[in-house]
Amino acid sequence: MALKHVNAVIVGAGAGGGVAASQLAAAGLSVVLLERGKWYTAADCRKDDLRNQRTSVLGNNSGPDEERNPRVAVDLNGQERVVLPSEGSYSNNAACVGGGTFTYGAQAWRYQEKDFRMAATYGVPEGSTLSDWPISYAELEPYYEKAEYEIGVSGDVSADPFHGPRRLPLPMPPLPVNREYAILKPAAQRAGLHPFDIPMLRNSVPYGGRPPCMQCRWCVGFACEVNAKCGTQNTAIPAALATGNCELRTGCMVREVMTDARGRSTGVAYYDADDKLREQTADIVIVSSAAVESARLLLNSKSKLHPAGLGNRYGWVGRNLQGHTYTGAWGIFDFDTYDDIGPGANIAVCDYNHGNPGLIGGAMLANEFIRLPYQFVGALPPGVPQWGRAHKDFMRQWYRRSIAIQGPTQEIPIADSRVEVDPKVKDFWGLPVARLSGGKHPKTMETSVAMADKAEAWLKAAGAIRTWKKLAGNGTSGGQHQAGTCRMGDDPRTSVVDKYCRVHDQDNLYVIDGSVHVTNGGFNPVLTIMAIAYYATERIVKGWKGRGV
Amino acid sequence: MVIGNEGRYVLALDHLKLHSLRRRGFLRIAGTATACGALISCGRQSTPWRFLTAAEGRTLAAICEQIIPTDQTPGAAWAGVVNFIDRQLMGPYRRQQAAYRTGLREIDQAAVAKFGKDFASLDAQQQTGLIESLAGGQKRFFSTVIAHTMQGYYGDPRHGGNRDAVSWRMLGVPVIPIRGRYRYELPKQGA
Structure with missing residues (x-):
């Protein structure tokens, strides 16, 4: 009709x-x-750590069906x-x-x-x-x-010397910082990096008729309860x-x-x-x-x-x-790093986006959003068993004493990483579904490993007593990016x-x-x-x- | 008994809606069924679970308790991880129903073959030893149970596990979201 x-x-x-x-x-x-x-x-905000767009083991919270x-x-x-x-x-x-x-997560x-x-x-x-x-x-x-x-957008990129020329500053100041920021910033500066407040599509002050972020721990993957995410x-x-x-x-x-x-x-x-x-x-x-x-x-x-x-x-x-090849590192500290101040991610460096000898491109590195307990379950250093008493001990001892830094390595496009329509499988309406195939270019993988090294070095500089890398597979990339x-x-x-x-x-x-x-x-x-x-x-x-x- | 069978049928189809109401109804019906014993027309043994049989629930509880054992804080069994998994098997995990049915049976069979007792009746050392000796499909099944146990223990209590937010208390994560902690009221003009 x-x-x-x-x-x-x-x-x-x-x-x-x-x-x-x-x-x-x-x-x-x-x-x-x-x-x-x-x-x-x-x-409709439902702070459900097992059912959201980031951790969907029990389903998604905003589609698709x-x-x-x-x-x-x-x-x-x-x-x-x-x-x-x-x-x-x-x-x-x-x-x-x-x-x-x-x-x-609203990084802008x-x-x-x-x-x-x-x-x-x-x-x-x-x-x-x-x-x-x-x-x-x-x-x-x-x-x-x-x-x-x-x-x-809130944040402050004035301390980032790598961004392109811009006419105006960001319309909103950055949110108040958390403990991770206080630990990571001086460490980055000592290492000669240029840390600054991540630009975020998130109100830090009233803007657009909506209130500021209340800095809860349920951010990326969740609807915002107070409508502060833009x-x-x-x-x-x-x-x-x-x-x-x-x-x-x-x-x-x-x-x-x-x-x-x-x-x-x-x-x-x-x-x-x-x-x-x-x-x-x-x-x-x-x-x-x-x-x-x-x-x-x-x-x-x-x-x-x-x-x-x-x-x-x-x-x-x-x-x-x-999409992006996310790699980075975990570090654990002999003091509490967790203060339950969201959204968590707030400090970044762009020192490694370009100019890495022998590599193509790179990544912005930033601390990760607050990890809900279930998200920490898989963040194990080599040698910690995946189950049993030792795993439980690890969770208890280090959950509040860990920081993750990671970055989205820029991917080198390849023709064979692609979307086709499947010749056989149809969706509910009888339409051929998307068929995803392909992998990543070896240069992408090389850069992503180097970014994990940089993240690990930053954590070490910040006083981590133990660090380990978080690496990525070379399968199809897409996802939210x-x-x-x-x-x-x-x-x-x-x-x-x-x-x-x-x-x-x-x-x-x-x-x-x-x-x-x-x-x-x-x-x-x-x-x-x-x-x-x-x-x-x-x-x-x-x-x-x-x-x- | 006819009512009992209907109740179970509705429960299977409609597990997400009216869950607690159905469940209470079902428990009552299950209680009646136990009392009536052999009169149960479908021939199934009574079970407190939605998907699992009573025996499967017992085996699964023992496995989960090995994955997250009780020490100074309660382990997976007390935290209700079996309740969590059983509930999800009628919902988001439903594609894994067959894997649970087969996997739990095989682990019990392995326990009987090795020690002459079902898995839950073994001592902790025997249980760990048996889990470590799993191979092939059984090992893959155990990996699935690890993932589900972690979800049930560390995930949101609303899904039937993590009773009394036991894991969050253990980790020192504030249980109740604190609203209004930050200057949530709009600042005054010129302030």
Whole structure:
């Protein structure tokens, strides 16, 4: 059944889609924002350490539905397996209004200048698809600033000499610090590093009509009880709705992007909350479903003129799937480091993002969010048994006396790390599911081990009496930082979207989310996703001439 | 008895909703069933658990207690880890029901073969020795039980384990979330 035609339909109400909706609606376009998940609020906060987006052993707290949304994961030995959203190899982000921003840790990093020019800086290692972005940090800077001010960022990056030029400081001061900060900061300074307060999409003072963070221990993975975490669900999306130009429809699973006889996008077909098939026509279609689902949707949008899926003439949709290779170290101390002051992560160094001899890229290193007791269970140094009296003793003795430092090593993209649609397995609605396969480039692994060394050295400098590394496997990477599957580029033969996020062979189809990232920085990617959404939608609005752009 | 069977059926399907109500009802029914003994039409022995049989529960409790033993603080058995696992086997762990059925049976069989007694009747040293000798599928099953035991002991008490927040008290983690500790009231203008 056809619905009233609109100017723009956006698939996915996360970081990218939420911002895009706010900008188009503010400019007067009629917008329909489709989200397959629900709209939770702060009142739905459930501080459940076994059922959340970070620790999902008993399920997720913000989607997707466990029974309706399987995927297929192929491991490095070629073994394939149907996986559910709560399993690690599913690479889940979230499915709800706000997407990942509803439950994230909210680190608000700008990528550095070199992160946009990785190939120019390091050359292209064999076996990789490493490439430069078609846009620079300087081009994106005003939009980073806009994201920081519109959504709200606290922190203080003035002591970080490595960030790119910026016009304004962050809009909010950092939160009061915890004991880990007091231990780690002087140690970093003594070691010649440049520690500073992590920028966070989290209120430290009243901002945007919402209160400041109350520094509880349930942060990353959880909804914020006092609405102090700034996600699109409590910023951009309410703003979009307030214009009167945007309609949000939840529980809507998009089947495909529809095209006309000439191959041009005309809207989307989706299953509504009652699982009825609907067709929403629009002048502009924006896919913002995160790297795995955006690629899946394009690949599932097959037609006579697009037999391999939309935007996939040269086979690039779904390739270069990347997240971050998290490595780091644990340290234990002969005094209490735990003071129950959340969110935990508050101090970082960017000394190792670039300029590591012989390595490509690197990572920002920061202390970890507060570890709930169950999360400490697996943090064992070599030699401590996994069960029995000794394990219990270890927990009792060191839980309150430990610090973890880790960092998201920037991954070197490879073509074979990819999202496809599975030929056999279908989801609840009968749509072919995403099939994830591939691994990591050896240079990524090399850098990630070096980052663990640096983290360990920082802990030693801080007086840890024992330290041990936390290393990463070389399987498929994606998860909450998933990116890269619809990469941005000037050459249609080697990329999916142009520098304004428009799919190359389409004049009205856009991908606005982490999928367009050519590389994913050594940082949490969300602020870049938001900045790109501001940047891309500004261009759409400027070029808007009414129906039929 | 017809009522009893229905009660059990509803419990299996609807374990998440109205859980405590159903459970109380079921315990009452189970009590009646025990009293009536051989009259139980389905032929199953009565059990206090949702998924596990009474014997399986006993074996599992002994295994969990080896994973997190009682010392100066209570161990997994007191903390209700079996209750936790049993509850999850009817929910998020349901895909592991078969693994539990087989795994617990095999561990008991191994105990009988080696010592002539079921696992729970062995002394602590024999139990540890037997666990350490597990191989193949049994070892993998034991790894699953380790993970589930840790979740039940260190996880949120709302799921049926970590009774009285025993592990959080042991670790020294404040049990009740402290609200309003930080300057939560909005600062005055110009303050």
